[in-house]
Amino acid sequence: MNSFLLYALVGIVLLGMGLYRLVMDPHLVKKILALNISGAGVFLFLVAVADRIPGAAPDPVPHAMVLTGIVVGVSATAVALSLACRIKENNGTTELSKNEPE
Amino acid sequence: MESLLSLNDIVFDGLLALGLLVLAGSLLRSPDLFKAIVLFISFGLIMSLAWVRLKAVDIALAEAAIGAGLTGALFLAALSRIGRGRRKDESKEDRRPLSEEK
Amino acid sequence: MQNNANMNQVSRARRIAWIRQGLAALSVMALTVILGWTVWTLPPFSDRMPSLVAANLSNSGVENPVTAVLLNFRGYDTLLEIGVLLLAAVGVLSLAPKSDRSAETAPAQIQILLLRLLPFIVIVAAYLLWVGKYAPGGAFQAGAVLAAGGVLLVTSAVRLNHIAVKSIPIGLSIGLLTFLAVALATMISGRNFLQYPLPWAGALILAIEAAATISIAVILTILFIGRKPDGG
Numbered sequence: 001m002n003s004f005l006l007y008a009l010v011g012i013v014l015l016g017m018g019l020y021r022l023v024m025d026p027h028l029v030k031k032i033l034a035l036n037i038s039g040a041g042v043f044l045f046l047v048a049v050a051d052r053i054p055g056a057a058p059d060p061v062p063h064a065m066v067l068t069g070i071v072v073g074v075s076a077t078a079v080a081l082s083l084a085c086r087i088k089e090n091n092g093t094t095e096l097s098k099n100e101p102e
Numbered sequence: 103m104e105s106l107l108s109l110n111d112i113v114f115d116g117l118l119a120l121g122l123l124v125l126a127g128s129l130l131r132s133p134d135l136f137k138a139i140v141l142f143i144s145f146g147l148i149m150s151l152a153w154v155r156l157k158a159v160d161i162a163l164a165e166a167a168i169g170a171g172l173t174g175a176l177f178l179a180a181l182s183r184i185g186r187g188r189r190k191d192e193s194k195e196d197r198r199p200l201s202e203e204k
Numbered sequence: 205m206q207n208n209a210n211m212n213q214v215s216r217a218r219r220i221a222w223i224r225q226g227l228a229a230l231s232v233m234a235l236t237v238i239l240g241w242t243v244w245t246l247p248p249f250s251d252r253m254p255s256l257v258a259a260n261l262s263n264s265g266v267e268n269p270v271t272a273v274l275l276n277f278r279g280y281d282t283l284l285e286i287g288v289l290l291l292a293a294v295g296v297l298s299l300a301p302k303s304d305r306s307a308e309t310a311p312a313q314i315q316i317l318l319l320r321l322l323p324f325i326v327i328v329a330a331y332l333l334w335v336g337k338y339a340p341g342g343a344f345q346a347g348a349v350l351a352a353g354g355v356l357l358v359t360s361a362v363r364l365n366h367i368a369v370k371s372i373p374i375g376l377s378i379g380l381l382t383f384l385a386v387a388l389a390t391m392i393s394g395r396n397f398l399q400y401p402l403p404w405a406g407a408l409i410l411a412i413e414a415a416a417t418i419s420i421a422v423i424l425t426i427l428f429i430g431r432k433p434d435g436g
Contacts, residue, residue, distance in 0.1 A: 003111055003115050003155070004156070005243065005244070006115055006116070006119055007115070007119065007152060007155075007156060008243045009240055009243065010119045010122055010123060012236050012239045012240050012243065013123060013236060014122065014123070014126055015235075015236070015239070016232045016233065016235060016236040017126055017127065017130055017232075018126075018130070019232050019235070020228055020229060020232045021130040021131075023228050024224075024225065024228055025130075027135075029135055029177070029180065029181070029184065030130075030135070030138070032177075033129065033130070033138055033139070033142060033177070034130060036142070036173065037126050037129070037130065037142075037145070040145070040146075040149055040169070043161075044122075044149070044152065045239075045243075047153065047156050047158050047161065048156060049243070049246065050156075050158075051156050051157055051158075052246065052248065053248060053249065056254070057157075057254065057258075057269075058156070058157045058158065058254075059253055059254045059257075060254070060257055060269040060270045060272075060273045061253050061254075061257065061273055061278070063158050063160060063161055063270045063273070064270055064273040064274040064278060064281075065281075066158070066161050067160060067161055067164055067270070067274065067344060068274075068281060068282065068285045070161070070164050070165060070168055070169050070344075071164070071168060071285060071289060071344055071420075072285060072288055072289075073169075073173075074168050074169070074172055074173050074176070074424070074427070075288055075289050075291075075292030075427070076292070077173055077176060077177075078176055078292055078296050078427040078428075079292050079295045079296055079299070081176055081177065081179075081180040082180075082295065082296045082299040082300070082430060083299060084180065084184070085180055085183045085184060085299075085301070085430075086299050086301070088183075088184050089301060094184060159340035160268075160270045160271075160340040160341070160342065160345070162340075163332070163340060163341065163345040164344050164345050164348060167345060167348030167349055167351075167352060168344070168348045168424070171348070171352060172348065172351060172352070172355070172424055172427075172428065175355055175428055176427065176428060179428060179430060180430075183301075183430070
């Protein structure tokens with residue numbers, strides 16, 4: 001197994017774990033954490049695929065894309081956390097309701 | 103499989119990958135938010151090492167500063183505003199007259 | 205009778221929750237397996253991009269391929285990304301709580317840390333900005349390090365003076381404005397959008413990166429503060 005393959009698979013597994021927790025956990029801040037983990041997994045996957053030719057320099061275009069992605073990710077996280085704090089102040093809780101529709 | 107991996111590569115990459123998966127798994131499953139955020143910051147730092155292994159040093163610098171550091175600080179600031187955690191002082195409670203006690 | 209109906213309802217709810225959990229886990233595992241299979245069967249050659257970048261690197265004005273891609277070959281993406289950062293700052297400022305926090309005092313250790321670290325932070329940031337031309341570095345890393353200094357300032361409860369508060373909007377927008385100014389200048393002088401003239405490419409990229417560093421630092425600090433900083 002190449003070293004790039006290991007990281008690519010780890011990235012995919014991280015994406016899956018984050019997606020599962022994003023869907024299943026009712027607490028908003030946990031959802032935002034899970035979204036960040038998914039994003040980190042996707043970036044790991046992209047950069048691992050950029051490095052898959054042994055002996056050659058890695059492809060710099062995915063590097064630039066992931067750099068952009070990290071910065072945009074922190075902006076989105078900041079806005080999402082602001083929204084979560086406002087929701088807490090308006091509704092008193094940050095847990096989404098678990099009720100099934102009757 | 104053209105490239106032969108040295109033992110160093112296998113062990114180091116394997117340990118990094120294992121660390122990433124274990125950190126992500128325990129942070130997504132932890133019910134305590136403060137512990138989850140601290141695990142997230144360490145996850146970001148181990149991710150930085152993974153970027154260096156993938157020859158993406160620019161991304162490693164950006165991830166250590168923005169991904170681990172600033173995102174962690176954002177989460178901690180949001181945690182202190184939401185009011186969960188170990189805070190016990192009363193002055194933070196009467197800022198939000200509409201919220202109920204968590 | 206009532207007890208029986210309640211128990212049926214509870215077990216039905218539990219079954220629905222179990223089905224939801226199973227469905228989510230199954231779809232996530234299917235996605236993981238499909239992506240994993242795709243990666244496993246990737247061909248071991250790539251498209252023309254790396255060779256294109258390497259061939260045109262001498263025309264870009266810098267020697268670091270990532271900076272060349274970020275600021276020159278795909279400069280439009282970076283322009284919009286700085287715009288997105290500014291939008292996020294506007295979003296966070298507009299969602300800010302109305303309550304004003306009374307001035308908290310910070311423990312003395314943080315203030316000592318701030319005094320010792322701030323010069324190093326500025327020097328490291330300037331170095332990262334400068335070295336982006338030749339080695340890994342650049343505007344985002346430098347801006348992030350400066351933002352760390354900003355976060356330290358905020359947590360040590362430093363009161364900003366009048367001039368600093370007035371210059372925050374300038375700091376927020378100067379990165380985007382400089383980038384746009386350079387882009388429009390290239391258009392006015394007859395070239396395509398963001399096509400730098402070759403002898404000036406390095407200097408223009410450095411100017412854009414310097415303004416972007418300041419902007420990124422201010423924006424990230426504002427994102428951390430969460431509201432408009434009040435000054436004395």
